[in-house]
Amino acid sequence: xxxxxxxxxxxxxxxxxxxxxxxxxxxxxxxxxxxxxxxxxxxxxxxxxxxxxxxxxxxxxxxxxxxxxxxxxxxxxxxxxxxxxxxxxxxxxxxxxxxxxxxxxxxxxxxxxxxxx
Amino acid sequence: xxxxxxxxxxxxxxxxxxxxxxxxxxxxxxxxxxxxxxxxxxxxxxxxxxxxxxxxxxxxxxxxxxxxxxxxxxxxxxxxxxxxxxxxxxxxxxxxxxxxxxxxxxxxxxxxxxxx
Numbered sequence: 066x067x068x069x070x071x072x073x074x075x076x077x078x079x080x081x082x083x084x085x086x087x088x089x090x091x092x093x094x095x096x097x098x099x100x101x102x103x104x105x106x107x108x109x110x111x112x113x114x115x116x117x118x119x120x121x122x123x124x125x126x127x128x129x130x131x132x133x134x135x136x137x138x139x140x141x142x143x144x145x146x147x148x149x150x151x152x153x154x155x156x157x158x159x160x161x162x163x164x165x166x167x168x169x170x171x172x173x174x175x176x177x178x179x180x181x182x
Numbered sequence: 183x184x185x186x187x188x189x190x191x192x193x194x195x196x197x198x199x200x201x202x203x204x205x206x207x208x209x210x211x212x213x214x215x216x217x218x219x220x221x222x223x224x225x226x227x228x229x230x231x232x233x234x235x236x237x238x239x240x241x242x243x244x245x246x247x248x249x250x251x252x253x254x255x256x257x258x259x260x261x262x263x264x265x266x267x268x269x270x271x272x273x274x275x276x277x278x279x280x281x282x283x284x285x286x287x288x289x290x291x292x293x294x295x296x297x298x
Binding site: 069096098100105106107109110113120121123156158165167168169170171173174175 | 225
């Protein structure tokens with residue numbers, strides 16, 4: 066297992082189109098996170114899963130965004146009716162569950178960069 | 183609400199020298215962790231070092247160490263003997279047990295340049 070994989074690495078789309086990103090976490094990790102990073106900013110939390118259950122969602126995750134982790138393994142993040150403001154790097158991370166959230170060591174993927182024209 | 187502030191958008195250091203990156207934070211919690219993450223260009227973010235708020239001793243990892251000032255809510259990163267491979271964007275981040283859930287709060291980042 067070589068780490069967290071994200072696909073595609075870069076997606077260019079026209080406004081109004083739907084896009085889907087995939088994340089393959091480290092196989093033994095039961096937690097999976099999605100963050101969004103805009104240019105010159107730090108990542109912002111979107112959502113996280115423990116196994117297949119989506120346990121927390123940020124208010125940043127509008128109703129155009131949906132994330133799934135159907136079998137507790139890979140995850141998809143879909144953005145419907147994309148807007149130019151959706152242009153960002155979408156980061157996936159995974160970790161084991163620890164008693165304290167700070168004890169989790171997140172392993173990040175390289176990200177999927179979305180450009181909405 | 184929790185906040186993390188990095189007031190240095192850019193820093194530079196000569197190879198083999200020492201550089202300190204600043205971070206301040208705000209939280210009402212007493213049980214939290216602080217982190218420094220490194221994000222090289224076009225590569226994934228990796229954890230550099232972390233500090234548990236209950237531990238008074240400053241964390242160290244090889245050439246990386248922190249100066250954790252809990253009362254001042256300051257958490258700076260010192261990189262000793264800087265190497266060209268240290269060039270990256272560095273993010274300070276915070277997570278607390280009660281208010282964060284499982285979400286990290288990141289600062290805006292500091293772009294570190296290492297000059298040969």
